[in-house]
Amino acid sequence: MKLAQVIVDVPTMQTDVPFTYSIPQSLLDRIKPGMRVIVPFGNGGRKIQGFVIGFTDHSKYRLKPISAVMDLTPVVDDELLQLSKWLAKTTFSFRISCLQTMLPSVMKAKYAKRATLLKPINDPKVKQLFDHQASLTYRPNKLTPDQQALIYQLRQRGLIKVTYLVKNQARSEMVNAFTSRLPVARIKYLLKAISTRNVGQVTLLRFLLEHPTGTYKIAEVTKYRQHLSSSVINQAAKKGWLKKLKVRKYRNPYKQPVKKNHPFKLNSDQWHAVNQIDSSIVNDQFAVYLLEGVTGSGKTEVYLQAISKALQQGKTALMLVPEISLTPQMVTWVKGRFGDLVAILHSGLSSGEKYDEWQRIQSGNAKVVVGARSAIFAPLKNLGIIIMDEEHDTSYKQEDTPRYQTRSVAKWRGKYYHCPVVLGSATPSLESRARATKHVYHLLRLPHRINHQALPTVHIVDMRKEIMKHHGINYSSALLDAIKLRLKRHEQVVLMLNRRGYSNFVMCRNCGYVPKCPNCDISLTFHWHSHSLRCHYCGHEEPIPRTCPKCGSRKIRYLGTGTEQAELELKRFIPGIKIVRMDVDTTSRKGAHARLLHEFGSGYANVLLGTQMIAKGLDFPNVTLVGVLNADTSLMLPDFRSEERTFQLLTQVSGRAGRAKKKGEVFIQTFNPDNYAIRLAQQQNYERFYLIEMTRRHALNYPPYYYSVRLTASSKNRRLAIASMASIKQYLQTRLSPQTIILGPAPSAITRIKQRYYFQMVIKYKHEPNLQETLDYILNHYQIGVRNGLFISIDPNPVNFM
Numbered sequence: 001m002k003l004a005q006v007i008v009d010v011p012t013m014q015t016d017v018p019f020t021y022s023i024p025q026s027l028l029d030r031i032k033p034g035m036r037v038i039v040p041f042g043n044g045g046r047k048i049q050g051f052v053i054g055f056t057d058h059s060k061y062r063l064k065p066i067s068a069v070m071d072l073t074p075v076v077d078d079e080l081l082q083l084s085k086w087l088a089k090t091t092f093s094f095r096i097s098c099l100q101t102m103l104p105s106v107m108k109a110k111y112a113k114r115a116t117l118l119k120p121i122n123d124p125k126v127k128q129l130f131d132h133q134a135s136l137t138y139r140p141n142k143l144t145p146d147q148q149a150l151i152y153q154l155r156q157r158g159l160i161k162v163t164y165l166v167k168n169q170a171r172s173e174m175v176n177a178f179t180s181r182l183p184v185a186r187i188k189y190l191l192k193a194i195s196t197r198n199v200g201q202v203t204l205l206r207f208l209l210e211h212p213t214g215t216y217k218i219a220e221v222t223k224y225r226q227h228l229s230s231s232v233i234n235q236a237a238k239k240g241w242l243k244k245l246k247v248r249k250y251r252n253p254y255k256q257p258v259k260k261n262h263p264f265k266l267n268s269d270q271w272h273a274v275n276q277i278d279s280s281i282v283n284d285q286f287a288v289y290l291l292e293g294v295t296g297s298g299k300t301e302v303y304l305q306a307i308s309k310a311l312q313q314g315k316t317a318l319m320l321v322p323e324i325s326l327t328p329q330m331v332t333w334v335k336g337r338f339g340d341l342v343a344i345l346h347s348g349l350s351s352g353e354k355y356d357e358w359q360r361i362q363s364g365n366a367k368v369v370v371g372a373r374s375a376i377f378a379p380l381k382n383l384g385i386i387i388m389d390e391e392h393d394t395s396y397k398q399e400d401t402p403r404y405q406t407r408s409v410a411k412w413r414g415k416y417y418h419c420p421v422v423l424g425s426a427t428p429s430l431e432s433r434a435r436a437t438k439h440v441y442h443l444l445r446l447p448h449r450i451n452h453q454a455l456p457t458v459h460i461v462d463m464r465k466e467i468m469k470h471h472g473i474n475y476s477s478a479l480l481d482a483i484k485l486r487l488k489r490h491e492q493v494v495l496m497l498n499r500r501g502y503s504n505f506v507m508c509r510n511c512g513y514v515p516k517c518p519n520c521d522i523s524l525t526f527h528w529h530s531h532s533l534r535c536h537y538c539g540h541e542e543p544i545p546r547t548c549p550k551c552g553s554r555k556i557r558y559l560g561t562g563t564e565q566a567e568l569e570l571k572r573f574i575p576g577i578k579i580v581r582m583d584v585d586t587t588s589r590k591g592a593h594a595r596l597l598h599e600f601g602s603g604y605a606n607v608l609l610g611t612q613m614i615a616k617g618l619d620f621p622n623v624t625l626v627g628v629l630n631a632d633t634s635l636m637l638p639d640f641r642s643e644e645r646t647f648q649l650l651t652q653v654s655g656r657a658g659r660a661k662k663k664g665e666v667f668i669q670t671f672n673p674d675n676y677a678i679r680l681a682q683q684q685n686y687e688r689f690y691l692i693e694m695t696r697r698h699a700l701n702y703p704p705y706y707y708s709v710r711l712t713a714s715s716k717n718r719r720l721a722i723a724s725m726a727s728i729k730q731y732l733q734t735r736l737s738p739q740t741i742i743l744g745p746a747p748s749a750i751t752r753i754k755q756r757y758y759f760q761m762v763i764k765y766k767h768e769p770n771l772q773e774t775l776d777y778i779l780n781h782y783q784i785g786v787r788n789g790l791f792i793s794i795d796p797n798p799v800n801f802m
């Protein structure tokens with residue numbers, strides 16, 4: 001007997017195993033691994049979604065049958081099923097969470113509760129509540145307390161039944177279309193027979209003559225053909241001239257046509273890199289390449305030509321970029337080279353658009369995928385190359401469960417398909433560079449800028465001296481002079497405000513009081529637009545106090561620097577200057593990011609002022625000056641990677657200057673002019689930074705010399721969290737080798753979020769064969785009922801230790 005093994009949509013420890021279901025006769029032939037099904041679950045037999053992951057032929061228990069199959073073809077293929085298993089294991093997460101992470105969010109099941117009356121009830125209140133129907137969709141938050149009480153009573157008295165429905169949200173949009181039913185000879189006859197005064201009919205017949213076959217969307221045809229209206233089409237349908245039908249509408253997120261671009265003639269370094277990568281593509285060979293190329297060295301062209309090779313070989317290609325550098329420029333490059341073969345996946349798309357792009361990939365119509373982190377799960381078959389641009393970027397690590405590192409997933413898929421993985425960066429992560437040094441990865445280098453343009457000259461401005469000179473707080477006089485000079489020369493300026501680790505907060509200048517979030521214990525952020533304070537973790541919002549709640553003084557002042565303030569200040573210094581500001585506030589609306597970049601790129605504005613989101617990838621030839629307003633903030637983080645992050649960020653942003661014919665200049669404003677990360681970023685000396693930082697990591701037992709795992713426990717009960725951590729630590733000490741270092745338990749950087757207390761431990765180890773097993777045991781034995789008890793999460797190789 002054929003039985004189905006199903007992973008159910010219940011993310012708990014107890015349900016993280018396949019459940020066996022019988023298959024109704026009618027579904028036997030249809031059901032395949034990788035399809036979503038609806039199954040009854042638990043004692044109540046409520047209906048939930050699940051994934052079929054395989055079959056078995058026997059079971060000890062009496063089985064329930066599968067209720068329905070949701071898909072016509074599998075939504076996860078064999079490769080991704082295997083990947084989900086590996087992912088669940090290595091990231092300590094539930095298999096169901098991994099499967100859901102791989103699919104567009106609309107394919108995640110939504111459950112609706114329905115309350116159905118078991119017999120008619122002659123009570124006006126009940127009739128009103130049910131709107132004279134037998135059942136209603138049960139949404140407690142939409143009901144008054146009285147109505148909720150009524151439902152409760154009915155249920156107590158056994159008069160209603162509550163059922164769960166699985167809603168499939170993934171729907172393609174359908175639109176009206178038509179196709180001709182007339183033979184060409186008949187059309188010609190009709191054109192002669194009917195009066196030319198019937199302009200609509202004549203136009204339609206001419207259209208049918210030109211398009212004897214094929215299906216045409218009514219909205220599109222009527223838009224572009226004069227005299228053709230939907231009523232003309234409806235009449236024609238009645239006469240039997242054409243057939244009306246519904247077709248899937250493809251929600252194309254990029255409507256404007258892209259100009260075709262052609263491959264550049266490669267310089268010799270680029271040529272060498274492409275050549276090496278190509279040989280792995282052609283020989284079906286898994287290999288990891290680290291493409292280390294200075295800013296403006298033409299890494300993108302290397303990617304494009306390697307992708308082209310994969311396509312020539314009949315294979316597909318996946319290219320990942322950090323979310324914020326998935327700019328319209330990048331899209332134009334790839335679409336302009338590969339046209340409709342390209343699918344784009346990023347967070348700016350609506351969920352419908354994402355679903356449509358996913359469909360195009362799954363059906364094989366799209367062969368090149370460009371996207372941010374989660375695009376690593378794009379259902380491409382027969383992969384020929386995987387590229388990760390800006391491989392050092394922290395956004396490649398998913399911070400929520402499943403806490404995967406995209407690089408590891410890329411390598412897994414590369415091995416599966418025997419294809420190369422290319423990691424590109426001007427400032428590779430120490431982990432990747434260390435592997436290249438040990439020849440685990442192949443190092444490919446582009447040491448020069450295109451056309452041998454020199455890297456920009458970088459000046460460090462010591463803000464400790466500068467701050468005395470004038471009243472502004474964001475701009476040194478050196479930087480202001482440099483900006484004025486560019487305005488005179490009609491050149492452009494990029495200014496970055498480093499927001500990492502920075503809060504725009506409000507402080508009492510009398511007693512030092514800082515307003516904090518009542519739920520999360522972190523400082524509230526000041527927002528200019530709404531003139532209010534907001535919590536970035538939970539969204540709590542409150543007005544700015546007029547007087548200090550602690551000492552009663554009226555000296556509550558805005559502290560720190562924000563992009564809005566920097567914009568206002570610059571306008572004050574240089575009246576008439578045109579500034580495009582890019583930060584979370586100005587880019588939150590759909591399409592805003594693209595619009596702002598276009599505004600700057602078209603030359604309308606003098607200055608692009610923004611947060612980290614402007615540091616990467618932008619390639620504007622007329623930018624000759626870059627200013628970093630505050631280089632220090634990322635140095636202040638309590639994290640061993642803060643120097644690495646600072647170095648990377650400063651090098652990246654400096655690289656925006658002088659990329660074409662004109663030479664670039666950079667000003668870095670800092671209160672720590674002697675810090676090695678800042679000094680070496682000034683020299684753009686990655687090699688030296690790598691050596692110094694590796695020595696430091698070695699001395700302090702940090703990655704990449706040690707691996708690390710972070711274990712976090714959270715609870716509403718603070719004591720319970722502390723006590724459990726202490727006992728987990730004892731257990732770990734008995735299981736792990738003496739060389740392994742256990743730090744903590746300590747309160748997490750943000751100790752309280754949404755009323756839960758967080759404590760963490762960090763395990764640093766070199767070689768620990770029992771680790772997986774030990775951590776699995778902890779997950780299984782120390783967690784107690786999630787709601788009021790203790791919740792444990794494990795983050796392998798965390799990107800920050802806060």
Ligand SMILES: Nc1ncnc2c1ncn2[C@@H]1O[C@H](COP(=O)(O)OP(=O)(O)OP(=O)(O)O)[C@@H](O)[C@H]1O
Binds near residue numbers: 296450
């Ligand atoms: N072989 C070539 N000949 C002429 N121009 C080229 C060639 N290769 C690349 N370019 C151009 O050089 C510029 C810089 O290239 P690209 O943006 O790929 O640099 P990059 O290495 O990705 O830099 P960054 O790390 O700063 O983003 C682009 O405008 C690109 O079109």
Ligand SMILES: [Zn+2]
Binds near residue numbers: 508509548549550552
């Ligand atoms: Zn005060």
Ligand SMILES: [Zn+2]
Binds near residue numbers: 517520521535
């Ligand atoms: Zn909060």
